[in-house]
Amino acid sequence: MWGAIVNIANVVIESLIYPGLLTIIALIITTQWFSRKLAGRIQYRRGPTYTGPAGFLQPLADLLKLVSKEDFINKYGLKLSPLVVIFLAIGALTSVTLATPLAYQPLFAPYDFIVIAYVILLSPFALAYLALSQPNPYSGLAAGRYLALLFSAEPAFTAAMLTPIILAGRHSGALFSTYLTSTVSYGLWSLNPASFIAMALGSLAAFIGLMAILMIRPFDFPEAESELYWGLFTELGGPRLAFAFFTKFVEDIVMPVLYVMFFLGGPWPVDPGNWWLSAIVVLLKYFVVLAVLRWVENSMPRFRPDQGIRFLWKYLYPMSFLALIISVLA
Numbered sequence: 001m002w003g004a005i006v007n008i009a010n011v012v013i014e015s016l017i018y019p020g021l022l023t024i025i026a027l028i029i030t031t032q033w034f035s036r037k038l039a040g041r042i043q044y045r046r047g048p049t050y051t052g053p054a055g056f057l058q059p060l061a062d063l064l065k066l067v068s069k070e071d072f073i074n075k076y077g078l079k080l081s082p083l084v085v086i087f088l089a090i091g092a093l094t095s096v097t098l099a100t101p102l103a104y105q106p107l108f109a110p111y112d113f114i115v116i117a118y119v120i121l122l123s124p125f126a127l128a129y130l131a132l133s134q135p136n137p138y139s140g141l142a143a144g145r146y147l148a149l150l151f152s153a154e155p156a157f158t159a160a161m162l163t164p165i166i167l168a169g170r171h172s173g174a175l176f177s178t179y180l181t182s183t184v185s186y187g188l189w190s191l192n193p194a195s196f197i198a199m200a201l202g203s204l205a206a207f208i209g210l211m212a213i214l215m216i217r218p219f220d221f222p223e224a225e226s227e228l229y230w231g232l233f234t235e236l237g238g239p240r241l242a243f244a245f246f247t248k249f250v251e252d253i254v255m256p257v258l259y260v261m262f263f264l265g266g267p268w269p270v271d272p273g274n275w276w277l278s279a280i281v282v283l284l285k286y287f288v289v290l291a292v293l294r295w296v297e298n299s300m301p302r303f304r305p306d307q308g309i310r311f312l313w314k315y316l317y318p319m320s321f322l323a324l325i326i327s328v329l330a
Contacts, residue, residue, distance in 0.1 A: 010105050011098070019102040019279070020094050028249045032059035034287065035294050042298040066242035074235055078133040086243045089126035092119045093250045099178045100257055101267040101278040108179035113165050116178050117158055120258075123251050124150050124213065127232060130244055134235035142231035145305050146222035149212055152312040153219075156320040157209030163202030163320075163327040164188050164262040167195055170330075178258075182266030194330035201323035203263040208316050210259055214252055216293055218303040253286075256293070260285045 014020055033048060033056050040047030048055025073079055096116055098107045124146070131143040164185050168174035171191055172184040189199050212219040223231035236244055260266065264285050267278030303311065 011107075014098050014103050014105065015095065018104070019097040019100070023102075024094055024097070024250055024253065027253050028246070029057065029060050031253060031287075031290060032249060035290065038291060038294045039298050042295065063242050063245065066237075066245070067239050069238035071238045071240060073240075074134040074136070076135050077235070082130045082133040082240070083243065085126045085129050086247055089123040089247050090243070090250060092122045093247070093254050096120065096254050097257070100261060101179070101182055101272060101275070101282050102257070104275040106179045106275075108177045110175040110177060113162075113176055113178045113181070116258075117161075120251075120254065121154065123247050124154075127244060127247060130236065130240065131232040131234075134240075136235040138234040139232060139236075142222045142224070142234065145224075146215075146232060148305065148309060149215070149219060149222060149312075152309050153209045153212035153316065156312065156316045157206060157213060159324045160202045160206035160209060160320040161258070161262055163198050163323045166324070166327040167191065167198065167330060171195075178261070182261035183272040185262055186265030186268035192330060194326055198323045198326040198330055199263065201319050201326070205316055205320035205323060206259055206263060208312075209320070210255055211293065211296065212308070212312060212316075214255060214293070217297045218300045219308050220297075220302055221305045221308055224302065252290075256289045257282065257286050260289060264289070 016022065036058070037047040037055075039045075048058035051058040051061045096119060097103065099112065099116060100106065128143045128146050128150075131139045131146070165174070165176050165178075165181050167188045168181040168184050169176045172180075172187070174180040174184055189196055210216075215222055223233075233241055233244060260282055266272070267281050270277040270281045272278055
């Protein structure tokens, strides 16, 4: 009885404090400041400088400013259901951190990757629903582009992520578990030549899929500020815009962390049993991935929608499914 109470308390603490909601908020502030500073350097600007030391608190100030504004709603828009969906998406994404090396008592079970694959799908469709809930020709067109991008990237991205899951399940007894796979993923590159090829193809495909899902240039045509006013966020303002940004920022954290877990060795070279060192290693690798993503974003031109979709079907799908097939045979 006492053990069950302690386990429930641990889950509540992990969900709300670390590595849950409060930690996610702190990471959003840090990563957005880091991203904006890096983008500023690439573009020969200074980035945030005013709010907080070196502008560190500017992302928090921006979100608080939006939350404090009046919640304007389109006369023909939906009021309550978009907020319910977006809150569910934030909660679902936050819960994924409990199955990573960031948690001091990670949650895992056989085949839990299937659950996580469905959970991470909720946030992009929540953003599309939020955009469509406020009728506007710009946001409607952007949502159509966004859904087309998701349908073109998500299946291939999932197939690429299944590559280390299958290899770890076959050779290391990871039971198709997200966390257990992260503890052995560093060794999947050196199992044999076939596994190396599968991991190389899978990592490249997963990185491209990650860029598409996160709408990182050249796959940012659903936003396309100069074409669609402000894309998905055109009709949003005040708290709704703040919650949309918050969901997007949480997605920017969770998805690259999963990439680190599966393809960059997760907590390696640290012992996974040492949770705080494991968390530090995973976060350091995450910031490296984030820096590469922001460098690419600020260096590439934007695809047209037809170019982006054609690129994904022509290159991403063959790479991801070839990696999946090799992982089954390796």
